[in-house]
Amino acid sequence: MSSPAVLITGAAQRGGLHLAKHLLQQGQAVIFTYRSHKAGVDELIALGGIALPADFATDAGIFALIAAVKQQTSTLRAIIHNASDWAVDAEQPEAAAALFRQMFQVHQQAPFLINLGLQPLLLAGAEHSGQMTDIIHITDDVVRRGSDHHAAYVASKAALENLTLSFASRFAPQIKVNAISPALLAFNEGDDATYRSKTLAKSPLGVEPGFTVLASTVDYLLQQPYMTGAILPLNGGRHVKA
Template structure:
């Protein structure tokens, strides 16, 4: 446990929220970013988790978030880049707009935060300091229906290599690349059955496996510049 908080971007729902709550359970101070107000935030705030609204859709929003982050804490134990958006490919101007949006959320925001929050990590005073990028199974496989999404996640995965080399040995930088981890609110059993069939382990494990993967990276002193697949063996299919 560190006195310096762990930042999780996009921490108000799904995997980000689960990791924030588990870190809090383990005694870590936690800061999350969120895009819009939602009922779950009140529960997180009641537990002492600091919540910062952020819009990573443009450079001004990213810079505003970084400024408020610096006002909130003098140091960070880790940064977990979990903020994400899921947009299908479109046509014409909408396609270009969607690609630019995904680039800003998945690549530009982590890039700028990593550069400008480095001093917060270095001020931690702990032997372990980490940056973790949350990408996706499709970053290494591509996607027929979500080309822009897959490309921007692949770009985030590549940032891992560059920042790991640049920030070593003081800061470890790694990636977690999940596949199907948990169902959405509107997913039915037919969809779940198809999803389970895509992995060798034939299961939808739930968010706990992502927290276990995050803990492994946060606790290990000899891993940097790597991508940890959490996909149930999809590559075996």
């Protein structure tokens, strides 16, 4: 690639897919990862995105992704860590331990190793453009309060928010590192009316904003020259509602 690309992990569906489309439509080069092939993968390829299959369940899978990105480009404009694995806690101790390791691997180990492995490409991107480059971690609003049934998931996302602070300090001043902490932005087709009503009532704004708000927040961070180590809530004001 002749111009620095944006790497988005987990872009085959929902928010990651919307974000990748948004950037491609702006003329931004995009490399994206996916774990399983979905229709969204073909949509992004048709728009000019470069698709890389990736499995973050093992360190080998993470290192393979790092190597694959380096084969595609020598410079990066940004890394957006959107890959996520939502799972209910297991009751049986051995299964619970395996699930916790899985959450750790996807939400902590993968961003940690990718940030380290691709730092040279972000530095090259900063040199190429004369501007700071970016890392954006997509976390989860539920980190604020924990979860009865998704403790392993929430703990791993909380650790990702902490990594935001560490990398912001470590990679400054050439690379900015921030996080976006969204609540549910768009319902799934199968969500019933009761669930939708209960969810909307959790925030003062009481709306289903869609993934456009995620894209606009990413745009803001990419254009913001004086922010690093920030964790931006994207939750309709849930934190101010009792």
